[in-house]
Structure formats: C-alpha cells, structure tokens
Amino acid sequence: MSILFLAANTPRSQAYAQAMAGRGMKIDAAILFDRPGAGQPGKADLPSPPDIPTSVPLPDPGITLMQSLVTLSRQIQQIEAESVNDPEILTAVRDSGADLVIYSGYGGQLVSPGLLALGAPFLHAHSGWLPDYRGSTTVYYSLLAGEGCGVSVIQLVAAIDQGPIVARRRYPAPPAGVDIDYFYDSAIRADLMADTVAAWIEDGRLAPIEDLGTAADYYVVHPLLKHIALLGLDGGDAD
C-alpha cells in the first residue's frame, strides 16, 4: 500500500507535512510542484507565528516544506509546474503507482479528470463541515454563523466538494489574533488529513460517510464579512 503526497509549495502543504512528520508517519513518495515566480493563489511565505495557544498545533514557519518532506519520505520529486494538471505531474503520479494520494494544491485549481482516472483516491481536506458548508472560504461563514470550524476530508471527484466524505471533525473557533488563512485553517486541515491517512495505513481502506444530502454553495467571502467574522471571535480587537 503506497502513499503519495502531491504538494504545491504552500503554507498548507507545510502544515500537512509537519502534521504527518509530527505523528512519526512515513510516506512512500512526495511530489513538490512549483514554478518559481508564479503567483498562484495560496502561495505565500508563512508570516510570523502568533504566540497564542490553540487547540491544534499551528505550523512552524521555521520548518520548511522540504525539511519535513525529507523526514517523511526518501523519494521526493520536484517538478517545475504551475498547475497540478501539468503533463509532467500526470506522468509522475502514474509512475509512482500510488494507492492513495494526499493532495494539497494551489487555490482555484481543479484536479483534472485525467489525474483522477489514474485510480488512486485523491484525498483533499476541505475547511468546512460538509455538506452544510460547500465551496470557498467556508470557515468564515461557519464562524459568522457561530458554529466554530469544521473540516471534511473528501475523495476528489470532478465536481467541487462533492466526492465521498471519508472523515469529518469539528474544531473550536480560533482565539482572536490567530491568522486563519495561513495558520489555523492549515492546521485544522492538516490535523484531520494526517489522522485520516494514519487510519488508512492501519485499516487499508477509506470509510465513506453516507450521503448526507446537499446544500448551497458558498463563494469567496467578502472582506467585510471576513472582518466581522474575525472581530467577532472571543477577545477580538473591536475597539
């Protein structure tokens, strides 16, 4: 049973790698894709870490993605590509013979049917409780509704956020002052993804949660709503 980590060069991938390394996990191969100079959504250097305790460990910006990958796997391939659907990535994933792919891509990129047709399930951690919070930036909508945060690990299919849900977990709202986009959101996704993969290593199977219906789609949160969500956190600096 072989695991591949298909990772864009993002703080989220950094969080995934640290969460898996922190659990002492090993994976068979990793593909890190990036095109230096390209400005894909989600690509950024982690800012300074907030010095605030959280329910889930936040990623450490001082540990690079490559440093964590080296502890996770002895087979690391770097591909210069801006998109996950680059033909070189398709070839590399096929050649890896992976039985399971942990996917952490750039924002706004959909994994092509060609990649999904290779056979291995692609796992994606969505930052929202599915099916209630489907779409983009749902963590903020969930906070605005006073429901805390949620993460759902899904097996990717061609339609956005509509693959089988293989794990879900609720998380508390972050303390005020913690960056959500790059720290808390990444941390909670990484936490559930790492646990899901650890369970797969143990059992060798994914256990889809039964179809729970559908709900409306959410789109990129307006900055004003994002601010209201953040300022409404306990201890938010609203003065």
Add this chain to the structure above:
Amino acid sequence: MSNYPYATGDLIEKPNTYFYSQFGGAAFIAAWRASRVRVGGPLPEPVPPLPANKSKPGTGEGTGQSVALLEQALAGDGELAEAFVKKFEIHKRVHDGYGPGFRALDRRSRNDLTLYFRAADLFAALYDDGHALRHLNVYLKCLDTICAMSSRLTADLSARLAWHVGHEREAVDGLMDKRGIAL
C-alpha cells in the same frame, strides 16, 4: 487601513477576485463605512426598489433577456435567483442576456447599469428574506461594483443607489450586532 480598496476602478472590466484579503482589524470596517459615506454623500433622496414586474413590455419570458429574467427572479423564481447569485459571484458581472446553462448570450454585453441595480435589488431581497450570509456576500460585491461607478449614474439610478447604501449599512450593522461587535 485607511482606504477601502474594493470599490474603485472599472470593476466590470477588471473585477475584484477577493482572494486572500488582508486583515486590517476594526480600521477596515471604518474604511468601508467611510467609503460608502463618500459615495452616499452627494446622492439624492433614496428611492426603494420597485416591486417585481413580470410584464415589462417587450421583455417576455423565454427571450433570455436579463431585464426579464431578473423580474422573474424577483417575483419568486428561486432557481433563477440562485443562478444570478452564482453568476455574479463567479464573474462579478450581469450580462444582457443568458441562454441554455445560464451562459451569457453575448459575453461583451455587460455594461447596462440598470441590470446591476436590478441584481442588487434581487440580492437585497434574498438577504432580507432569509438572512443567508451567502446572499449578503453577493450583495456587498454587487454594491462594490455599483459604488465604483457612482459618478456615472443618472439621477434615477443615483437615488436607487442611495437606498441601497442605506440598506446595506443596516444589514451590516445588524450582523455586527448579532456577532457582538461594537465599533
């Protein structure tokens, strides 16, 4: 943050993406309010939206013209209303007409501001109806686009914008109250 950067320029030609917006704290909310006050200051007395009119002359159902589709949506066609929400969220535009699959009949025909106002009327009504945050979200984005055009509006549209600016402020203040935010 002293400026609100999301309601300037020609947002029909170059729409905002709103991706990864920076957190500016309470100052951001103050900047948004100030921006809307600047827009609203010179506007005439507010004029509220007209009720839905499904029998506008020359715009019968089945023509695919947005002027008719928006009236249908305002009259209670929920599926059509959600199609406009989705379209605006993705493209930040209202095209003159839509065909099968709700694809624009002509992608270049997207500058009729009266349609943007009717879309704003629709989004406001949707939010008022169920207080779904996704409807406030699209309403805010639609008003960013319109506010960026405020200097080009006719007197009639200016009066309608005056109503929307006030209505939007009430919606946002209501949400902030609910979340316990006092600024």
